[in-house]
Amino acid sequence: MEAAASFSKSLFLNLAVMICFLGALGRLVMAQDQSKLTLSYYDKSCPTAQQIVRKEMDCAVRQNPRNAAAILRLHFHDCFVQGCDGSVLLDDTATLIGEKTASQNVNSLIGFDLVDRIKNQLEGECPGVVSCADLLAIAARDAVLLVGGPYWDVPVGRQDSKIASVELANTDIPTPNQNLVTLIAKFIGKGLSTQDLVALIGSHTIGMARCVNFRDRIYGDFVATSEFDLGSKIYLSKLQSICPEIGHDSKISPMDYVSPNVFDNIFYESILKGEGLLNSDQEMYSSLVGFETADLVKTYALDPLIFFKHFSDAMVKMGNITNPLGGEVRKNCRFVNT
Template identity: 65%
Template sequence: MATSLGSTCSIFGFMASLVLLGFGSRLTAGSDPPLTLDYYAKSCPTVLEIVRKEMECAVLSDPRNAAFIVQLHFHDCFVQGCDGSVLLDNTITLRGEKLAPTNIHSLGGFRIIDRIKNKLESECPGVVSCADILTIAARDAIILVGGPYWDVPLGRKDSRTASYELAAANLPAPDESLPSIISKFLFQGLSVTDMVALAGAHTIGMAQCKNFRSRIYGDYDLTSSKTLSSESHLNELKSICPPIGRGENNIAPMDYVTPNLFDNSFYHLLVNGEGLLNSDQEMYSSILAVQTKEIVKKYAADPIAFFVQFSESFVKMGNITNPESFVNGEVRKNCRFVNTGAQKDSA
């Protein structure tokens, strides 16, 4: 059944044309088996349009949805590679990743992916993987809040497994030390430069009180510039997040200057000592931040350099593959559950 691609949410094309004026698409090679830009050219030629329209509506209804989708993609790729495992619900036979300590109460956007999958199953049944949907949606989310454009390599398969244990072990934590976080990125084949660039996604993110309490009652005063605005913001953060016992899930923007715009303001805050998370501020303020401090300063001074590197690093992260899913993976009919029977790969 054909799907109408008309939409009342039509800002995407305009924004994409703006970012294309300044930033060309970049494709990082190196995935094995290879992902390709034209993977669905014959089997589902409308896939990009369908994802785009759904993401337009989602972000227009709530700009926070952009950050939710980007975070979902990141949390997917760091566990078994980009294979859609983060989307799986718990069942009697499968322990999913959603309830892992680094994921529980912090991930969102699952219903957006469900809606996109339903549209694609109507248009191209059994063709487009949930892993690919999430990757395209994350790119579109960035564009819709003012970020750069890049072409998305496609052809991932959905995993039939998930790993609670790897989700707990592989994902960086808000209070983790800089060397430990660097090691987790290097383990994924991502460089220190990739790490600092990808952390820039926090320019549109929110954090929960339990994840920034130690920072605002710890060394925030020592690192901040102590301007009137920074002092006022710290007082506001303390009102959102009391010292003990209450407000665990209260939230605050990681970039309080332009919380709904993808820009380099996040790095300005780090230079001013106002990073909300310890793990972020350490990239600038730690005595071990010899390399990362210079990269932070570069992106704070040069938004184009940040956009270019973010695009390249995001593609590189999206190319982290799960070899097992290419051999034994599938295209899920429902992103929350593995298929009950064998499903033919139509792509």
């Protein structure tokens, strides 16, 4: 009976994901072209590029650990729109509408000034060589490493897009209240697997969320998913004091309330207890069709080394999504070259 039930759930999930996937097919940016990214791309043209990024990130994270999550989120939001091409960094101009005002970016993304500082250092050392997209990919790796997470080699050689798409930013970036089927479909649309999804959700171990993004969760099914013991009651009460039913939309809370400034696997333990802050996080374990994702949550909660390995692999895979239209190396990450 269990095998039959599991098969039925699997069939249902696959059909549901396929429906969502086909519905989004017309707008996909499947940048799965054979990218020419390599580990040695800057060896001759700017051999100190990675050291420069690391130094600036080290200073920034020491000053404020939240900078690690800020840069990591910028990289995610960049790669999910047109590929990893630095489009998320573009400011609005008279001739270009950037992605910063998209629903999942406005009042959420920070770290642009830090990107400017790193870019200025790179331009001073190697003018016109290191792209903003590569800067973000390297800085995201360093951000994770500097707060206790894993290291991975970052293939480089990305180009910066000359265009942005607020429309794709509004449709392609996963949102906090989406269900598991939709989330899986969005990741499949970018060439990322269900395992990649659950591993990459682990980035929330160092993230902060705004009240507007977790209000529905704490006044919704939080009680139903959690054990609602004394610890859960205290946590929920604290969340509701931060985020009332009306107002205070920009108040923030860590998505990992135990170790918010350390990249570890404790985030998954909170999901196992039904205390995920975002609906999209808790869906990984509590969704009725989440048998595969629930198993991965259990695995990552029990074994940090497996989580680190899967996270690193998924970050490389996501970072290798490039914009097939190509582009340039921007002198200023906020504006296309003139």
